[in-house]
Amino acid sequence: MRHVVELSKSERTGPSERPGVPWRLIGPTVLVPNLLNSLGQSATITAVPLAASALTRSFAIAALVAALITLGQLASTLPAGWVVDRFSERTAMVGSTAVTAVGGLLAYIGSSIPLLGLGAALIGAGVSVFAMARHAWITVTVPVPVRGRTLSAVAGFTRLGNFLGPFLAAAAFHVSGRSEAAFLVVVGTSVGLLVLVAIARFPESTTPTGDHGRQGVLGTLWNSRRTLFQLGLTVSVISSMRTGRRVLVPLIGVSLGWDNVSTALLLGVTGALDFAVCYLGGSLVDRVGRIHVAVGTLVAFGLSHLAAAVALVAPASDVVYIAAVAVMSTANGISGGLVPTIGSDLADPNAPATFLSSWRLVTDAGGSVAPIAVAAFAGALGLGSACLAMALTASVAAGLLPRYARRHLRTRHPQP
Incomplete structure (x- = not known):
């Protein structure tokens, strides 16, 4: 659906202005x-x-229940596209936030694993639909030349929420003495989010075009299968690098003899670096080009994982390890909004949600498969082999990406 958006004078563009x-x-x-949503999600x-x-x-059952958050997100991704396409971004945001709040309440009052698991799955589903609505809203309202910066700003707010959320959970633990109290954080952020979305000014959408939504989510998935299989899977390697490093980095620290405090400190400092370069990455995406940044990111991920493998056997292992983690965090921050930006470029601006659900x-x-693959490699062949496998995957994706981008990415982006 198209939206008519009145921009301020500073946000308009003339013939020679961006x-x-x-x-x-x-x-x-x-x-x-988005900040409220990520606060609740990270607390969960x-x-x-x-x-x-x-x-x-x-611990096995606990891990399985925790995985239901991710499963709830993945299972609701395609239905989320239908919800946004059928109703509106604002309605989807309100509905998904209500589902998240219900999930938080169930998890809080639940005295059994089934209730806790259901609450976790509902929270994951609500977060997924909200993210879908947010992505579609940006696609139809933000001009293409600043889309990368906008989605990178969204990624930055997500990182801020992910950083602060565990502290809110810890405060809830401390005050109540119960682990379930952290779910009240989810309920509280959901209530705040409902109020904010209800009073925020959303421009009215125009009447849908005659072919609006005609293909539907499944039809779009089928008709876009080559784009998704080639370009989508290649770009997904960036997401795999992000989630895989969450497993590898702490394990390498343990292998090198670092204590928990030192490892956590390194992760905190490099996490701040990740956040600091996020908006810079969006500017590069808009000014230099999507694919140039994507290839550079994959090369950086490949080299940093190779360095991580070297750190396990190098004499100056600590220095190499710190450098590798710093490069990973920089690449992660630079590419913060890159994957959704490419998805927005590919989507039909009249009905973006049907494609974006498949893309997401x-x-x-x-990203969901990467931690499992890393764990499998590390368990069977060792941490060094897992790092090398990640480096090889990033290198192959960097080689394939330009060809697939020329084939499928039709949007031309203004250059400086």
């Missing part, structure tokens, strides 16, 4: 809601395994 990011529009409709990720282990005293399913699946 449009600006419409901050006054996306602030209350996207950025602040902290609380679910702790609450499950308290109920069962089984493919690219998120890569």
